[in-house]
Amino acid sequence: MVFKMNIGILALQGDVEKHAIILSDLKMDYTIVRYSEELNDLDGLIIPGGESTTLTNLMNKNHFHKPIKEFAKNKPILGTCAGMIMMSKNVNHPLVEPLGIIDLEVDRNAYGRQVHSFVDELPVRLNGHTEKIKATFIRAPKITKIGKNVEILAEYNNEPCVVKQGQHIALSFHPELNNITIFHKAAFCINDSINQQESSHAA
Amino acid sequence: MSKSNFEVKVGLAEMLKGGVIMDVMNPEQARIAEDAGAVAVMALERIPALIREEGGISRMSDPKMIKAIQKEVSIPVMAKVRIGHFAEAQILEALEVDFIDESEVLTPADEHNHVWKHDFKVPFVCGCRDLGEALRRIGEGAAMIRTKGEAGSGNIVEAVRHMRKVTSQIKELTTMGNDELMAQSKELGAPFSLVQQVAKLGKLPVPNFAAGGIATPADASLMMQLGAETVFVGSGIFMSEDPSSRANAIVEAVTYYDNPEKLASISHGLKKAMEGLDIAKIPEEERLQERGW
Numbered sequence: 001m002v003f004k005m006n007i008g009i010l011a012l013q014g015d016v017e018k019h020a021i022i023l024s025d026l027k028m029d030y031t032i033v034r035y036s037e038e039l040n041d042l043d044g045l046i047i048p049g050g051e052s053t054t055l056t057n058l059m060n061k062n063h064f065h066k067p068i069k070e071f072a073k074n075k076p077i078l079g080t081c082a083g084m085i086m087m088s089k090n091v092n093h094p095l096v097e098p099l100g101i102i103d104l105e106v107d108r109n110a111y112g113r114q115v116h117s118f119v120d121e122l123p124v125r126l127n128g129h130t131e132k133i134k135a136t137f138i139r140a141p142k143i144t145k146i147g148k149n150v151e152i153l154a155e156y157n158n159e160p161c162v163v164k165q166g167q168h169i170a171l172s173f174h175p176e177l178n179n180i181t182i183f184h185k186a187a188f189c190i191n192d193s194i195n196q197q198e199s200s201h202a203a
Numbered sequence: 204m205s206k207s208n209f210e211v212k213v214g215l216a217e218m219l220k221g222g223v224i225m226d227v228m229n230p231e232q233a234r235i236a237e238d239a240g241a242v243a244v245m246a247l248e249r250i251p252a253l254i255r256e257e258g259g260i261s262r263m264s265d266p267k268m269i270k271a272i273q274k275e276v277s278i279p280v281m282a283k284v285r286i287g288h289f290a291e292a293q294i295l296e297a298l299e300v301d302f303i304d305e306s307e308v309l310t311p312a313d314e315h316n317h318v319w320k321h322d323f324k325v326p327f328v329c330g331c332r333d334l335g336e337a338l339r340r341i342g343e344g345a346a347m348i349r350t351k352g353e354a355g356s357g358n359i360v361e362a363v364r365h366m367r368k369v370t371s372q373i374k375e376l377t378t379m380g381n382d383e384l385m386a387q388s389k390e391l392g393a394p395f396s397l398v399q400q401v402a403k404l405g406k407l408p409v410p411n412f413a414a415g416g417i418a419t420p421a422d423a424s425l426m427m428q429l430g431a432e433t434v435f436v437g438s439g440i441f442m443s444e445d446p447s448s449r450a451n452a453i454v455e456a457v458t459y460y461d462n463p464e465k466l467a468s469i470s471h472g473l474k475k476a477m478e479g480l481d482i483a484k485i486p487e488e489e490r491l492q493e494r495g496w
Contacts, residue, residue, distance in 0.1 A: 014220060017217070034459065049218045050242070054240045054278075057239070058454070058455065093277055095237065095277075113301055114215050114326065115299050115324045115325055136210065139215065177210065
């Protein structure tokens with residue numbers, strides 16, 4: 001029997017559905033997470049895009065901060081946009097209480113309002129390969145400071161936009177909007193050969 | 204119009220899913236909304252209930268008021284234009300509002316045409332009462348659709364009618380062959396390519412939100428259970444007795460819409476909801492949902 005991981009998607013608010021589509025495409029099991037007890041059975045967690053003020057509000061009311069911090073000690077977390085903001089250490093807004101999972105300081109909406117949102121190509125370095133991908137930045141945050149244990153996987157205009165610390169990955173843009181799966185694969189160590197094996201079994 | 208531009212617009216709508224968009228009339232209300240967990244605010248000078256009371260022509264809000272709200276909060280700020288009033292839309296784009304609502308709540312400026320929304324960098328949301336109306340608006344470039352409901356009524360019945368109608372019409376499409384889809388496209392008054400797309404997807408190609416008459420956490424839950432991906436609350440918050448508690452409660456109700464025990468505790472002891480109107484007692488010519496074509 002092949003061990004199949006179950007990845008949670010934090011579904012308090014945000015673009016949960018797009019991440020679910022990526023995990024389905026990768027033939028992964030996933031769980032929509034709205035109660036902190038649900039973290040117990042999971043092998044990884046995605047914190048999607050959305051509004052970090054709203055996420056903080058709902059995480060506080062439903063006691064998510066401590067369980068996610070515990071979870072992060074030995075399970076991988078992937079955060080996109082507001083997810084990255086929540087994973088950081090410091091945010092320039094009093095209503096946002098980040099989790100401090102990656103040693104980052106971020107500036108919310110630093111690329112400007114929606115009229116300044118954009119799609120552009122940028123190179124990503126993952127597992128020794130460099131790959132050019134399409135990146136969609138929506139009212140995106142900027143990383144303003146990174147700790148010494150944080151690895152930069154991609155930059156946009158010489159500013160870091162994909163970072164990794166330990167098993168965790170955070171991005172200021174939305175790979176889930178462009179059906180880009182490499183970050184999900186990298187964060188949750190999804191092995192292509194296992195999936196191929198599984199699909200050949202199914203066939 | 205590049206495809207990526209439309210994707211960026213729909214992208215923001217995706218990020219708003221599962222959140223609550225609240226109508227606010229000044230920076231103080233915007234502050235209450237953001238503190239309560241609103242995912243965006245809609246800046247307008249008079250919320251629909253007041254427009255109903257006071258009458259007169261309703262127009263785009265004063266840029267000064269919109270700017271003051273943009274300065275107050277960090278979440279997206281939306282604003283409304285009159286149906287077909289592309290000059291108001293150009294002004295809102297210059298102000299860099301994050302979303303434009305081409306809204307039946309304001310007095311229509313064009314009785315035949317809506318704004319050609321593909322010309323704008325700012326995404327648009329438009330109201331609908333049925334699938335044909337939704338697809339015409341998407342054809343014009345809307346990046347998000349909401350039910351019209353009956354704004355300012357505090358009465359959920361029209362939003363329910365519109366959401367159920369759209370959902371059942373989508374279901375019907377999924378059972379049809381291509382030959383039937385062409386006839387249905389004519390019937391709906393909707394672009395054929397979008398009709399085909401909806402038949403294949405089994406849902407709208409852009410996020411589908413609920414609006415018009417939501418006043419309680421239970422109303423929000425009802426709309427989510429009927430298939431809405433989030434809710435707009437117009438008059439329901441700031442016409443109620445304790446806006447902050449009600450705003451907090453509706454935000455939580457959208458996330459936990461399918462958990463009755465939790466909804467019971469969220470709804471517990473909220474002060475008085477807005478008064479509300481019986482739709483049958485609103486003369487047809489005063490029904491806002493009749494505006495739009």
